[in-house]
Amino acid sequence: MKFKGTDTYVATEDLMIAVNAAITLERPLLIKGEPGTGKTVLAQEVANALGKRFIEWNIKSTTKAQQGLYEYDAVSRLRDSQLGAEKVHDISNYIRPGKMWEAFTADESPVLLIDEIDKADIEFPNDLLQELDRMEFFVYETQETIKATHRPLVIITSNNEKELPDAFLRRCFFHYISFPDTETMERIIDVHHPDAKRELVRDALKVFFDVRETPGLKKKPSTSELLDWLKLLMSEELPEEVLRSKDPSKLIPPLHGALLKNEQDVHLFERLAFLSRREQR
């Protein structure tokens, strides 16, 4: 069972090694990288490629570790007791399993994505240490232990908003998705827009990497933004010359809204365009 990328996902060699090591040793895999380099998509694609079930746990700033295990709904039990419902006598009726519980008790080992773990409180990863390590936890209300029948493949993504504790890091494999080079980028575009004209892609890539090189951009455009932009370009059916024109007055790429998401960045780009126009004179 090896992951080799899919029809819709181009995996680099080092990423494949990291994923396969995580699969073989059944340890969590921590993925970091610039936003938009396909961290979240990776888990989905791994699940597709290996034919496994995909369970997604999205982390927010208010998410608690306990919510991934289970929640005890005391309020509805209290209410049911007033109504005299029969199920009140069994506490397990009010235990709501969380995503990790779901992953642990699945019939076949699934892929569990813990998305953007750095969004949560700084102690969040520490609260999951034992659970991720031994793949089991204890339910106090019913005095039972939930143990993973098949250890799920856990993929964790982080955007580096908070540093993660060392003890947590030690238990994971780590991979940093670096920004793809031109060659890989062409492959990625090939996979997503096979009908794009070769020349259009090449010109667009050149413009794209030029934009990325612009000094002082607040948010550099990423792979996902490039793909969106290409989709727009193709649907607009712009003549190819537009991208290739060296005319400085058209220095701002067409439909730049898809690439530059920040007002300040657009201003900066316009200013640079203006400067270069002045130089040309």
Add this chain to the structure above:
Amino acid sequence: MFTKFFFTLKDAQVPVSLREYLTLIEALKAGCAEYSVNDFYYLARTTLVKDEKNLDKFDRVFGHCFNGIEFLSGDEAVDIPEEWLKKLAELSLSDEEKAQVEAMGGWEKLMETLQERLKEQEKRHQGGNKWIGTAGKSPFGAYGYNPEGVRIGQKESRHRKAVKVWDKREYKNLDDSVELGTRNIKMAMKRLRQFAREGAAEELDLDETIRSTARNAGFLDLKMRPERHNTVKVLILFDIGGSMDDHIKSCEELFSAARSEFKHLEFYYFHNCVYEKLWKENNRRHTSFMPTWDVLHTYPADYKLIIVGDATMSPYEIAYAGGSVEHWNEEAGQAWMERILGIYHKAVWLNPVPEKYWDYTPSVQMVKQLMTDRMFPLTMGGLEAAMKELNR
């Protein structure tokens, strides 16, 4: 197996632990890297490195420890004895080229000439066809065309099949760009947290529910209450420029940690000592500033004040009107300090200069006195003590 590599990593301050090393061995045993150096490199990287800022260090150590591995596999490269040259890394010649070299007079001759040329030449050289340098046609140097070339100081192999990934050091610019140790600072700042309930009611208040249910003759009466939020308010004043340049890194760490930890965080800059003006953007300090009086009126007394500065200046800057190095100040720094401290009772001064040097600078002593001893070094211990002081 790779014990030496492991310890070299540790020496290079890549945070690796025994656990990770065992994982690597386990992964190797399980056949995750099948006898290819590249696979091994990727596997070792994914197990041993846990933060992208360490990737560059790892690459360097890997290159250092496993330098020469390719020589064993390829027959076109030969090691040069170390005593020939320190900088000389390797010699890459094919069998055919070797024959050509033989025609020139053999290895000995080539090496001798090389040594002579090295003696003759002392500067970096590029182009040309005699001197050792880069991109030339001399037999010695890197990136050249001469088949008998001896490669000197060229990082990557020029033969595509043997590109050493770790020599590219792609992750160079990630090193140091990420702040270090903010986690520790955040943990210390957690001490400052003050929880209070405000906002919309969304949490079940169990005690109140039980009480009101009992009062309701046993009929359930749910009571909700707002969630707890951190409500501590912090005002930070940063000393900027001049002698503070040495401490910029630790101050940036402190700032970025504080920024994400507190909801109500206000910051202003000053230079050396607080006078009648404070500013938010350092490059526009002369045009867009805020009068200190306005700052004092804007933020109420329940703000906790943290002043960060090295307090290293001329004593006149504190004690006398007109003592500032930058402008004419109508009132002495001392007067302003007393005014500020009169409003904000919870205040500390964090000093990035190590505590043992404080006694040698009179101005540090003066500021410390103004702060009634509430000056703490910008270390983990100092920070904890400062937070405790603020929370008293």
